[in-house]
Amino acid sequence: xxxxxxxxxxxxxxxxxxxxxxxxxxxxxxxxxxxxxxxxxxxxxxxxxxxxxxxxxxxxxxxxxxxxxxxxxxxxxxxxxxxxxxxxxxxxxxxxxxxxxxxxxxxxxxxxxxxxxxxxxxxxxxxxxxxxxxxxxxxxxxxxxxxxxxxxxxxxxxxxxxxxxxxxxxxxxxxxxxxxxxxxxxxxxxxxxxxxxxxxxxxxxxxxxxxxxxxxxxxxxxxxxxxxxxxxxxxxxxxxxxxxxxxxxxxxxxxxxxxxxxxxxxxxxxxxxxxxxxxxxxxxxxxxxxxxxxxxxxxxxxxxxxxxxxxxxxxxxxxxxxxx
Amino acid sequence: xxxxxxxxxxxxxxxxxxxxxxxxxxxxxxxxxxxxxxxxxxxxxxxxxxxxxxxxxxxxxxxxxxxxxxxxxxxxxxxxxxxxxxxxxxxxxxxxxxxxxxxxxxxxxxxxxxxxxxxxxxxxxxxxxxxxxxxxxxxxxxxxxxxxxxxxxxxxxxxxxxxxxxxxxxxxxxxxxxxxxxxxxxxxxxxxxxxxxxxxxxxxxxxxxxxxxxxxxxxxxxxxxxxxxxxxxxxxxxxxxxxxxxxxxxxxxxxxxxxxxxxxxxxxxxxxxxxxxxxxxxxxxxxxxxxxxxxxxxxxxxxxxx
Ligand SMILES: Nc1ncnc2c1ncn2[C@@H]1O[C@H](COP(=O)(O)OP(=O)(O)O)[C@@H](O)[C@H]1O
Ligand SMILES: [Mg+2]
Numbered sequence: 001x002x003x004x005x006x007x008x009x010x011x012x013x014x015x016x017x018x019x020x021x022x023x024x025x026x027x028x029x030x031x032x033x034x035x036x037x038x039x040x041x042x043x044x045x046x047x048x049x050x051x052x053x054x055x056x057x058x059x060x061x062x063x064x065x066x067x068x069x070x071x072x073x074x075x076x077x078x079x080x081x082x083x084x085x086x087x088x089x090x091x092x093x094x095x096x097x098x099x100x101x102x103x104x105x106x107x108x109x110x111x112x113x114x115x116x117x118x119x120x121x122x123x124x125x126x127x128x129x130x131x132x133x134x135x136x137x138x139x140x141x142x143x144x145x146x147x148x149x150x151x152x153x154x155x156x157x158x159x160x161x162x163x164x165x166x167x168x169x170x171x172x173x174x175x176x177x178x179x180x181x182x183x184x185x186x187x188x189x190x191x192x193x194x195x196x197x198x199x200x201x202x203x204x205x206x207x208x209x210x211x212x213x214x215x216x217x218x219x220x221x222x223x224x225x226x227x228x229x230x231x232x233x234x235x236x237x238x239x240x241x242x243x244x245x246x247x248x249x250x251x252x253x254x255x256x257x258x259x260x261x262x263x264x265x266x267x268x269x270x271x272x273x274x275x276x277x278x279x280x281x282x283x284x285x286x287x288x289x290x291x292x293x294x295x296x297x298x299x300x301x302x303x304x305x306x307x308x309x310x311x312x313x314x315x316x317x318x319x320x321x322x323x324x
Numbered sequence: 325x326x327x328x329x330x331x332x333x334x335x336x337x338x339x340x341x342x343x344x345x346x347x348x349x350x351x352x353x354x355x356x357x358x359x360x361x362x363x364x365x366x367x368x369x370x371x372x373x374x375x376x377x378x379x380x381x382x383x384x385x386x387x388x389x390x391x392x393x394x395x396x397x398x399x400x401x402x403x404x405x406x407x408x409x410x411x412x413x414x415x416x417x418x419x420x421x422x423x424x425x426x427x428x429x430x431x432x433x434x435x436x437x438x439x440x441x442x443x444x445x446x447x448x449x450x451x452x453x454x455x456x457x458x459x460x461x462x463x464x465x466x467x468x469x470x471x472x473x474x475x476x477x478x479x480x481x482x483x484x485x486x487x488x489x490x491x492x493x494x495x496x497x498x499x500x501x502x503x504x505x506x507x508x509x510x511x512x513x514x515x516x517x518x519x520x521x522x523x524x525x526x527x528x529x530x531x532x533x534x535x536x537x538x539x540x541x542x543x544x545x546x547x548x549x550x551x552x553x554x555x556x557x558x559x560x561x562x563x564x565x566x567x568x569x570x571x572x573x574x575x576x577x578x579x580x581x582x583x584x585x586x587x588x589x590x591x592x593x594x595x596x597x598x599x600x601x602x603x604x605x606x607x608x609x610x611x612x613x614x615x616x617x618x619x620x621x622x623x624x625x626x627x628x629x630x
Contacts, residue, residue, distance in 0.1 A: 056533055090535020097533075102526040107548050107623050117534035152624040165530075172535065 003074055005176045005208040006032040006055065010068035013050050013059065013232075020283045021064075024050050026232035029307075032176065037202055037209040039219040039240070041255065042229030045278060048212045049098075051229075052180045055210070056095050057085030073175060090121040094169035096179040100161035100186070104153035110164055111149030118171050129171070136167040140197060159190035166198065176208040184214065191215070195222070216255070220244055228252045231278055231289035238312030248314040250297075251290045288316065325627045328620050336613040343605040344395070348388050350601065351594050356380075360592045361404055395602065401595035405588070410599045413584070418603075420490060421573075421580035425565035427496060428503035433558065436508045440515025440554075441547065447520055455516070459509035467506045471575035474498045488577035499576045503569060507561050514557050518550035525549075552619055559615030563608045 013025035025047040032038045040048050053059045055072065057080065070078040073092045077084065097103045105113060114137075115129035124132070130149060137145035140163040153161060162182060169177055179198060183191035195215070199222040202209045213219060219226055223240040228249065236249040247253045254274040276293030279285060288294070291301040296318055305317045351357045358375040359366070366374075375381050379390070394401065400410035443452040478498060479487030485494045522528060523546050531545040568582030581600065588596040620627035 058529060058532060086535065086537070088535075089533055095533045097526060097530065099526060103530045105527040105531065105545050105549070106625060108545070109624075116540070117536060120537060120540065121535040154625050168530075168534070 002034060003071070004031045004033045005036075005073055006030060006210070007069060007071040008055075008067060009070075011051065011054060011070070012066045013047070013054060014064050015060075015062055016064075017282050022282050023285070024063075024232055024281055025054070026281075026285065028229070028232065028234055029237075030227060030234065032208050032210055034175065034208055035206040037199075037211060037222055037224045038227060039223035039225070040210060040212045040227050040229060041214070041216070041219060043274075043278060046229045047232045048229055049180050052095070052178050052210065052212060055178055056089060056093065057082065058095075090117045090172045092172070092175045094172060094174035094177050096162070096165050096169050096177070096182045098181045098184055100158055100165050103165055104161055106153055109150055109152055110156070113153075114149070114164070114168050114171055117168070122172060132171060133167065136170050137164070139201070140164075140167045140170075141193075142167070158186050159194065162186060162190075162194050163197070166194075166201070170201065170205070173205075174207065176210070177202070178210045178212075180212045181214065182211075198222075228255065231285065232281060233289065233315065235290065235316070236312075236314045238314075242312045246312075248312070248319040249290075249316045250294045250318070252314075254293075325620065328627045329617065332613055332616055332620075336609050339609050340606060343609070344392055344602060345388065347598055347601040347605065348391055349384075351598060352384070357594055360594065400599040400602075403588075403593055403596050405591045405593040405596070410595050413596060414581070414599060414603065417568075417579055417581050417584045420578060421568035421582065422566060424496065424499055424503065424572075424578070424580065425562070425568065427500045428507060429558075429562045429565050431500055431504035432508040432511060432561070435504070436511035437515055437554075440512045441519055441542070443512070443516045444519030444523060444550075445542070452516075455512060459512050462505050462509040467502050467569070468571045468575055470505065471498070471502045471572060474502055475575070490576075490578055495576075499572050499578060503565060503572055507565060511554060511558060511561060514554050515550065518553055519546060522546045522550045548622060552623055555615050555619050555622070556612075559611040560608075563604075563611045566607055566611075567604050 008028065008030040011025055011028040011030070012023065014021040014023045016022075028047070028051060030038070030040075030051070040051070042048055050059065050063070054063075054065050057077075059065055067078050070076065070080075073088060075084070075088065077088075104110070111130065111133060114133040115124075115126065118124045118129050118132065119126060133149060134145045137148065142148060142160060142163055148156075153164075156164060165182075182198065183194050186194060195213075195218050198209070198211070201207065202222070211218075211223070219240065225238065226240050226243040227234045227237040228243070228251065229235070230251050236243065236247070236252045243252065244256065247256045251274070274293060279289050279292065287302040287304050288297070291297040294301070298317065300317045305315050305319070307313045307315050356371070358371045358378065358380050361378070362370040362374045379387060382390075391401075398411060400414070402408065403410050403413055406413055439455050439458075443449075443455040446452060475487050475498065478484050485497050486492060489495055523542075525546075528541060528546050531541045536545070568580040568585070570582040570586045572578070573580040573583040581604075585597065585600045587593075588600070616626075
């Protein structure tokens with residue numbers, strides 16, 4: 001098997017918070033193989049966006065990041081400096097953001113915004129870049145694409161703008177595409193269209209896709225693998241079918257309370273609420289971060305469980321007995 | 325864009341019209357112009373004679389139309405004090421002020437823009453703090469004091485520049501520098517705060533994610549948005565600078581528009597005051613309109629691109 005697009009071990013992201021540090025991502029492992037769709041799910045605030053941003057080298061200035069192992073598109077990014085990221089962004093690595101209303105520059109034409117990236121990174125001529133832009137705009141479902149290159153973002157609807165963002169991300173022919181809740185800011189009716197489009201493109205172009213989403217129905221429909229994140233760590237990861245059929249971590253089972261099953265789960269089924277609150281991330285967290293909300297917690301949970309190797313990994317002492 | 329342009333020009337015209345009525349009415353608000361012209365020592369008969377000679381006895385609307393008709397043909401009346409056409413007097417003072425103000429504006433902008441951008445790249449960094457100090461100084465130090473100090477240091481002690489007057493081009497250096505120093509801070513700070521905001525925006529993040537080089541992200545994505553408020557501010561600042569500064573013109577013994585306005589007010593030379601108000605108002609309207617048009621050119625949302 002060829003080298004995975006992303007091979008990340010023990011990612012840590014923290015922020016200064018008074019005398020202590022806010023440890024937002026606390027030792028996260030993630031692998032994405034070529035052409036694979038990995039869905040990252042978890043409650044709001046658990047560190048999904050930070051993880052995505054760290055893969056783009058776009059963390060806020062005040063964030064401190066470190067990783068035991070960080071290989072991205074065959075490069076070692078463990079100690080990458082800003083200049084090293086320039087070699088990846090728009091050169092195999094692309095990202096789609098959450099809010100298409102604010103993610104496009106309001107004063108520049110969309111044609112320019114689509115083409116400038118590949119002109120700068122890929123050395124494409126303007127004409128070649130424009131041809132590719134038209135082709136991609138048509139591919140993402142924007143009619144009369146050629147005539148719209150001269151228009152400005154405010155002349156497009158929210159859904160169309162996210163299509164523009166997708167086309168823009170694909171301009172550089174990425175191998176790994178990161179999409180951070182790409183539909184959360186859109187109308188419910190449009191959400192499904194955009195996600196279907198993403199899934200189609202992923203399949204047709206053989207993209208590696210890291211999709212962060214709240215929509216378990218979508219996860220069930222398009223994920224090859226699922227990673228469940230809680231309080232800055234991946235608590236369970238494995239093939240999508242396994243996770244849906246046999247969720248092993250109590251947190252995952254809480255999320256799956258609506259019993260979403262591939263093919264049967266309705267679209268738009270959001271993560272159900274689990275009673276209790278996410279623990280504060282400031283300072284050190286001993287043991288399982290979920291144990292205070294967990295209905296099956298035992299004294300052993302005060303110490304973090306080892307994650308056994310394998311395709312389906314769960315960070316829980318009770319995983320084996322609890323699994324059906 | 326054409327619609328926006330026309331709309332903006334119509335507005336500008338209406339404002340000019342209103343301003344002309346107001347500046348004409350100003351003479352009457354200030355008191356009976358006939359008495360002012362006849363002098364406080366003059367008799368009622370003198371005042372009456374003046375009233376008839378100058379046509380102050382006619383209805384207001386007639387007087388206004390008469391006056392504006394002359395203004396439009398370039399006749400701003402005669403100065404009571406100099407007994408000369410107002411256009412000639414202003415014509416001898418205006419160029420000095422325009423050159424001085426224009427140069428000061430360019431100098432202020434040339435410092436404010438790069439400094440504001442650089443300060444925004446590393447907020448709270450050493451350069452940002454230095455820029456802030458400079459800005460606070462520029463706003464806090466009175467320009468008459470700065471002007472006098474500059475004269476003492478560069479004129480009297482070192483003798484690098486003439487201590488007053490604009491006989492040679494060196495004479496412009498100090499007044500331009502002092503004017504620019506007081507105009508720069510506001511423009512620098514609006515550039516800085518605009519850049520900081522825009523650099524944190526989602527679309528700048530998108531531009532970075534595309535793999536654009538940092539320079540392109542800053543100059544073509546961020547700056548283009550951040551200058552919009554600067555343009556509006558700069559239009560007003562330029563207006564202020566072109567109006568002439570009484571303080572600077574007095575300190576440096578320059579015969580510009582600012583001093584003329586001040587002296588004419590003291591002499592109750594109403595036609596001159598009126599003409600200056602009219603001209604300056606027109607300049608302001610022109611500048612703010614130009615600023616709006618520039619912003620419309622920069623921002624498609626304003627011009628309603630379609
Ligand atoms: N710039 C920042 N400064 C301090 N804390 C931050 C910053 N950005 C994010 N965080 C913290 O990191 C945590 C994870 O954030 P995020 O990755 O955005 O969560 P998610 O995308 O999963 O909703 C949040 O709880 C938040 O408090
Ligand atoms: Mg998020």
